[in-house]
Amino acid sequence: MDLSYTEQELAFREDVRDFLAEHLDPQVSQKVRTGRELTKAEMEGWHATLHARGWLAQNWPKSHGGAEWTAVQRFIYEEEAARASAPRIVPFGLSMLAPVLMEFGSKEQQDRWLPRILSGEDWWCQGYSEPGAGSDLASLKTRAVRDGDHYVVNGQKTWTTLGQFANMIFCLVRTDTECKPQEGISFLLIDMDTPGVEVRPIVLLDGTPEVNEVWLTDVRVPVENLVGEENKGWTYAKYLLTHERTNIAGVGFCQAGLDALKRLARTANHNGRPLSENPLFAARIAQVEIELMALATSNLRILAAAGAGRAPGVEASMLKVKGTDIRQAINDLARRAVGPYAMPFASEDVEGSNAPLPDPLNAGAVTKAYLNNRKISIFGGANEVQKNIIAKTALGGRG
Amino acid sequence: MDLSYTEQELAFREDVRDFLAEHLDPQVSQKVRTGRELTKAEMEGWHATLHARGWLAQNWPKSHGGAEWTAVQRFIYEEEAARASAPRIVPFGLSMLAPVLMEFGSKEQQDRWLPRILSGEDWWCQGYSEPGAGSDLASLKTRAVRDGDHYVVNGQKTWTTLGQFANMIFCLVRTDTECKPQEGISFLLIDMDTPGVEVRPIVLLDGTPEVNEVWLTDVRVPVENLVGEENKGWTYAKYLLTHERTNIAGVGFCQAGLDALKRLARTANHNGRPLSENPLFAARIAQVEIELMALATSNLRILAAAGAGRAPGVEASMLKVKGTDIRQAINDLARRAVGPYAMPFASEDVEGSNAPLPDPLNAGAVTKAYLNNRKISIFGGANEVQKNIIAKTALGGRG
């Protein structure tokens, strides 16, 4: 048992720091730090910067142009990037679709789509959830009917994050209705410029238009866009979800949030002293910090086990639940730290005047972040579903 | 809406205080305060003292020799008695059996048993729970078969509190096995001197022999000891449980426990200052205190509604859950307040020497109390069962 980083890992951390210091646009990181929305161009720019360095596809094999980082390298990158307030890497093409294509896609599909993910030519979004289905993927209703060389797709997807920027969507569709709900599902790649695809924004409770509904009406999809076999989509979907979950704990986000929280608490006045010196608030911060110190180690342990070929099973669910709990607790404390300045809805600008709010705390959008991150315990498999999974292993396998 | 006590209520409180000051044996209250076990004689003595004053049967009607107190009077008594560390009134005859007899018992049964409860001639215990039944009363298995003028009872009861002191037990028994589980249950009064009744102590995890198993082997019970009708016992049992629950919040116990906790915290050293001045521990105490302030008002509100004829339904379940949560939180803080002196198992005496433990905090049996009171969220309808009841009303009555 050895908790220290190797020489190589320490050198790698220096590389990452240097890279971030040199290439991260301060205006962009300032927006990330204060919780403002990035433009599409800003996100694409960051992808291009990482791609130029060969660091975009961190867990892809080198044969496909990936960095093939170890679990510890990915953890180090995540930690440094979050602390430097780098934009997050948009995961839909890189971390969600790509592993499925590499495992189940045809050679043609791999050759066609993977380079376009790296280059940024395609912006992918995810068509999993449907209205009325929630965390229950097996009940999905979007239908795809074979018609010659095409599937004709009808249905509706929802909670499609950043769908407003995407030109491609990977969808789970029902190709057989005569079988058990988990069977009869297929995995289709759909060009969003095809007639019949319509994207409608959903405004979240914090005012951000971050997710979308995607309506599919008689959308004709070439059969070569079917991944793997027809009616085997459930298998690919589960594989995708497993891969989606390797960074599920969000330790880097938590650490960046904790840093920001501490900065706020050092600045805020609490009855004549800095809030950070208030024993009760200091204890609340310390509480999330000690939880996070343990979570970071849990994350490394599980990544190490996964790296050694032991698949993360319920451990990923555990990381999801605890990671979202901690992140939400940090958001909650940040909101509380700024006191009445949590009340302005869009605290970055005073309307009309275009002047910044004269908030000495530079609170930024703490309330927006608090509200927005209520989603992290709901989306991506609600925490209740994760607990079901854990309990099933804990109780179902016995007795 | 008026939160102040009336003149009469204030005068009553003075009466109670004077009575406690005059009649409560300091040695007994010292034992109660430090969590030591009372002898049977001490409990009986306190009953006799209350009976002499006419205050034993507080919620009985005057026609049966009761005090017929209002809900507020009972609350005041409970509060004062707990703060003075008076013994609790053993409830099995007075508050559990008696209301059932008054509502469903025959005139003969009332005339025979009620005066003996008041006089202390009978000490009743409860035969509800069975091994393997837990909170699920409907699954009980103890059988009573009619044989001429007697029922012949066979089975086993458990968790019978203070059964070692009792001479009478009221039991739920199955008199019909051919019907739905809730039907076919009868309510029997059994003399524990009858051949075939055997009491075996169960030592709890804190070392106290407070509960018992009661084994019933071919016990012959005269048919006149059947309460109400055969196979209607479920109705009586539910009625009893409702009455058992009027003092279910345990506000007085909580307040006495909070007083004791504060005393400990004022005495204990924490890094050179009294623990009570430590902001974190002070916040933990304040947290239970503000919860308790609200609970006390909830209790009075629900008692007032019950007094006005509105039956406490799920509200009693709510009081049970919150009351036990608070009481356990107080026990937990008391254990933590005394630090390493929580470790001695029987802190009242140093073995052999018969000398008191030289514990400057006079911690008493805080760990015993903490351990023992884990039971309050399990017994008397586990908190999980209470939540089922609340949820059924909240969700079952809709949609």
Add this chain to the structure above:
Amino acid sequence: MNFDLSDERQMLSDTLRRFLADKYSSTLRNEVLSDPAGLSREIWSQLAELGVIGALFDEAQGGFGGAGGDIAVVFEELGRAGVVEPVLDTAVLAGGIIADLGNADQQALVEQIIAGELHVALAHGEPEARYDLPYVTCRAAEDAEGIRLEGRKAVVVNAEASEYLIVSAREAGGLRDWEGISLFLVPRDTAGLVLQGYALASRGRAAEVVLDGVTLTPEMRLGTAGQGGDALTKAMARSAVAQMAETLGAMHTACEMTQDYLMTRRQFGKPLGSFQALQHRVAEMLIEMEQARSATINALGHLDGPDRDRQISAAKALMGQIGKRIAEESIQMHGGIAMTQEYDLAHFAKRIIMGDHRFGDSDYHLERFIDLSAA
């Protein structure tokens, strides 16, 4: 001891509930929320006509209520319906201070408030003050030309729609001294008074207020020079009760929406409400609701008593905690739909959470409770 509503209050409660059920749809609320005024003048007049504002003042002040029980009844209904109009700010907070300290001329403003003809906002908090009540750096200095105010006030709710601001400023004493804080009635169009307005997360609008050489006559002072502290504390106490009752109402609606949703929405082939894990969480929410109601009752019942501030701190600390739990649990148990702005729950959840940021949050009051209990 009596927990029943008086007949008058029961009638007020019923009338207000019916009125709001009829008129105050979520469509209307969304219109008001997106209106630059931050409130509906029409609704405001109707609330005044119904006597809702008058119920918040006692007879001597021209109203017909004014006790803790009246405040609680009104605000529980306003919270339950999600009313965004600034009744709290104009009537309880600013109106309460005028009624408390105002001379005969100033009292005339209270009549206008009760009639629904006037808005007044309290400009007390400052950018660095957080919840620290005596933290006043704004200065008031009197010379031959009058009283000059200099300084900055933060998050002044409903400032833009108000004809007057009540501004706290220091005439004596050091930062955080209670002694020396004066209150001034400042017409909004006074030269040197600059507002920078913005929308709030949960309702209405607020502004940052810059006082740059605002000059007043001494008649605009409310009460005695340097003695504004008690009236501020009292107004904060009454406003805290109003806020708690509003939050209680909003929590009630959030719980009801959650219960309804769980019974109708199906997942994995069953209504969500049949999943025991969710059932127990609903039960826990309802247990907390009882606690919240009792906390509010404790606060309102002690509003005129000697234990006022300690009781209010106990209650507000608990309300903040319970509010957080109920808002978050309501969202979580709804799932995705509750994350959308157009679904009504989002408004109630924000309302509940933001209630903790006014008049001191749960930690502020927990500490104040400890201090006042030790005193």
Add this chain to the structure above:
Amino acid sequence: MNFDLSDERQMLSDTLRRFLADKYSSTLRNEVLSDPAGLSREIWSQLAELGVIGALFDEAQGGFGGAGGDIAVVFEELGRAGVVEPVLDTAVLAGGIIADLGNADQQALVEQIIAGELHVALAHGEPEARYDLPYVTCRAAEDAEGIRLEGRKAVVVNAEASEYLIVSAREAGGLRDWEGISLFLVPRDTAGLVLQGYALASRGRAAEVVLDGVTLTPEMRLGTAGQGGDALTKAMARSAVAQMAETLGAMHTACEMTQDYLMTRRQFGKPLGSFQALQHRVAEMLIEMEQARSATINALGHLDGPDRDRQISAAKALMGQIGKRIAEESIQMHGGIAMTQEYDLAHFAKRIIMGDHRFGDSDYHLERFIDLSAA
């Protein structure tokens, strides 16, 4: 970075687990618990033979381990099996101090400890000290006749079975000064040393120790006069790691018993484990178990590093909280059966809870973590 056990530790772990599974039944444990000695000499010898004690010392001290990872492996197994023998007290706590400070003669005692032939107890805490480490009122004064100790020590675990006590006493400095605390090796049969023994709630025995004119030769001092603080702090750090690992093992057993019980026990016609409310609580317990394991790893991994005390405080604070939750939830989900002394869970639950009362509880360490983070 590497989280795998070395081959040696894996072997030690496996051997110890097999041995305890074979030998350490609950019947045996209950015998030991009711034995006035508070431990089984036979088991003690066998543990020593297996190398369990030697694994807690490094080679220079005559052992073959002594690192955080060794301590953790041993104590997790001891905790998992519910071993009541005072390995922590004799080997890690008292033995650690002798190994750290002892001169050549005193080091010979370590050999005896490793061989299982000697018990030593640390008599450091005092009746009024609670967890306050430098709170030492016991006095040591040197004169012509030797060093005289006066004072009182509280809750000295395993004092009665020990041949020596290590007694902390003040030779200089004021109450709570680190400077001036000395450590002395006191044979238990020294005149003036009086023990008042009693059973502990979770395991073994302890005693109140009265030092009434105990007279020692200067050779019985451990290390330099007045300089015992660092060794005490180090021994506390190592013991805290041992305590956490023991608690981790006990929690593991409590969770396993709870899972087994829920799968076998039926209520309302179904296995308890099919009730979703309980399923989710089991899931939460297991999530906390992962956190507890990571906290323990953090602590043991920093035992020889510069961030030792801050890491230990972070971990012990979290362990105390998780322990409470798992002990209480295990009891609650079992229901009545867990309230009985004869059911094994009772022992593990008490063991977990009492682990928070040694070497500083969760609040003590949370505050210490804050202080050390600020420093």
